[in-house]
Amino acid sequence: MKTIDKVAWLHLHEGRLLSTRSRGKDRYYIPGGKREAGETDAETLVREIKEELTVDLEVASLQHVGTFKAQAHGHPTGVNVVMICYSGHYTGTLQPAAEIEEVVWLRYQDRSLVSPVDQKIFDWLREQQLFAE
Secondary structure, eight states, rough: OEEEEEEEEEEEEETTTEEEEETTOBBBOOOEEETTTTHHHHHHHHHHHHHHHHHHEGGGOEEEEEEEEEEEETTTOEEEEEEEEEOOOOSSSOOOOOTTTEEEEEEEGEEEEEHHHHHHHHHHHHHOOOOOO
């Protein structure tokens, strides 16, 4: 069984979760990405968020929120993704860059628009009462 290792940034504002859509994709994804050889979680996240959203994460503010696993969207059955999720502060202005076409703020009601692992994260955020109703 193959596992895709990803690190993600959970950023909520006024009860909505920051999410992105890459060019040519039909789903929204929580920002972040795959680890490069030898990178720590923080290094991966800082690099990916800078590339995708042009902002700088404040490393000292990063806090592990949870780790979630599900079938990887768009991959054959049996390919799972493990998302190690962090929250943290940033500096700069959020804007789409690299392969990111759209930046959106999603509510729990938008759960059907995201990948299976993101749906698990949406459920967890709702259980924690972090989404605005």
